[in-house]
Amino acid sequence: MIPVSDAIRIVAEHTSTLPTELVAITDARSRFLAQDIIADTDLPPFDRSQMDGYALRANDVANAPARLHIVGESAAGRGWHQELKSGEAVRIMTGAPVPSGADSVQQVELTRELQGRTQVEILEPVLPGRSIVKRGSEIKVGEIVLRAGEQITAATMAVLASFGYAQVSVGRRPRLAVLATGTELVTVDHKPGRDQIRDSNNFSIAAYAEIAGAIAERLPLAGDDTSLLKRQIAEAAERNDIVVTSGGVSVGVYDFTKPALKELGAELFFERVALRPGKPTVFAKLANGALVFGLPGNPVSVSVTFNLFARAAILAMQGATQTELPKETAVLEKSVKGARERESYLPAQLSTNEEGRLMALPLKWGGSSDFVAFVKATALVVVPANTKTIEHGTAVEVIRLP
Structure with missing residues (x-):
């Protein structure tokens, strides 16, 4: 019986990262980056106004109130690209480029337009740099914005789009087969008879696996037949990166998983963990490299052991930086x-x-x-x-x- 920390370490040591693949940004959410994301432009890409108001020279309104001549307008996506001179102001919108020559923006609430909107009265002074986000103050071209191993979230999608990543390299999603054992089990659409229960583990394990990023396949119930279990594990391992069984790992006559794995030539790394609930947990690797987790049959033990061990392997295969639960x-x-x-x-x-x-x-x-x-x-x-x-x-x- 080994400590939980040792079991987690052993899983990490024997789990390999899967190959990467290129996906469209529209298919990238929840995947794990396999490349660093690098800014291809400054952000913001120009001096940007933080509010609606007037771009001007602070020195012109130091003794406000002061009147300035309105020479143009700068809106988001339609800037005023001329040189602002002393005594002039440009009407500006939030997010719009600040014109050259201006060094501050006075908010519209502290102004009043005059004479057919050709002049503006600035009611209060403004300090240089006020309400302006300078070019490159958030990120500079060439800087790493996101690192390989980070998960792509909704917020991450905005970063990818802003820096031109129409396609992005991500870790491949592992394929995982789920197999419940036990003669007491019946399928969910059958009413249990005497001494029987419906299979629930196949569904919870598949759901947990998909949350972690795996592509899950639920296999037919195996019963308590070592030869059938052996065949199902072998066939599942041919098309999956991970096989997760539940039940059949207790000590004694009801231990079916370990004999099946041994007959398949699997290398067993541990078979008992100093854990409550979940002591009879098995971790092994087949000759073709597929990982096998033999989890206890009780549903709570399944949830605990899957999230401690199998989930970590799924994330590691995708190249995730953080594989353990927070x-x-x-x-x-x-x-x-x-x-x-x-x-x-x-x-x-x-x-x-x-x-x-x-x-x-x-x-x-x-x-x-x-x-x-x-x-x-x-x-x-x-x-x-x-x-x-x-x-x-x-x-x-x-x-x-x-």
């Missing part, structure tokens, strides 16, 4: 109990109290099969191994769930 510190609203020799990852809801402190409310749940209670969880409270109890009001480490 960790934060929160204050317990209720006491929690730990376990001997194992780290506990307990479901909780996060909230912020009136003082702005992040709070974690541990959920009442009936164990690793209580997936109904787990639905309400937004995070996992981490309880170190060999910790008997952590009292309420104590600061603890929490991991946000995707």
Whole structure:
């Protein structure tokens, strides 16, 4: 039995980044950059007005009120590209280029137009540089704006478009097969008989995998047949980068996954983790390089172990810089109990109290099969191994769930 940190490290060591591919910007959202994004222009590309008003020379209105002659207008996409002289002003809109010769913009609320809109009275002085964003003050041409390994978000899309990336190099999405085992399982469209339950793991695992960026394939139920399981794993590994099984990893007569993997010649890296819930978790690699995660059968154990281990592999394959779930510190609203020799990852809801402190409310749940209670969880409270109890009001480490 190995610590959780060792298991995470082993997964990282044996996961290879997949080849990159070029995609259109319209298909790039949620993918991971495989190239640095470099500015091909200054931003802003010209001195830009921050508000509606008048571009002028600050020295001309130092003793305001002062009257200036309006010589033109500068609007977004239609600038006034002449030299502004002393005693002149240019009517300007937010986002428009500031004309050469002007060194400030007075907001329209502090002005009054006169004589058929040919003159403007500036009611108050303005300091040089006021309401102007200088060219290149946000980013300069040639600078790296985004780095390889970052995920492309909605905000990132604006950056790509602004710097001319109609196509962008990204990590390939891994293909992942999901396979649930157990004779007690029936498909979702069947009513369970005596001693049976509907398969839920195939759907939660596929959903978690797709959130992480994988292309998921749900396979038919395997039952408790080692030869069938072996064949399904082998066939799935031929067309997928990762195979995730659930169930059949406990010790004894119901351990079907490890014998099947051994018969396939897989290299097993670990098969038990000091983790609650989720101790009987298997990680292996087949001869063709496909990774296999054998997860426990209980739904909560599946969620915990997938997000700790399989999710990290999916992200690493795409070249993601950050592969682990984000960790934060929160204050317990209720006491929690730990376990001997194992780290506990307990479901909780996060909230912020009136003082702005992040709070974690541990959920009442009936164990690793209580997936109904787990639905309400937004995070996992981490309880170190060999910790008997952590009292309420104590600061603890929490991991946000995707």
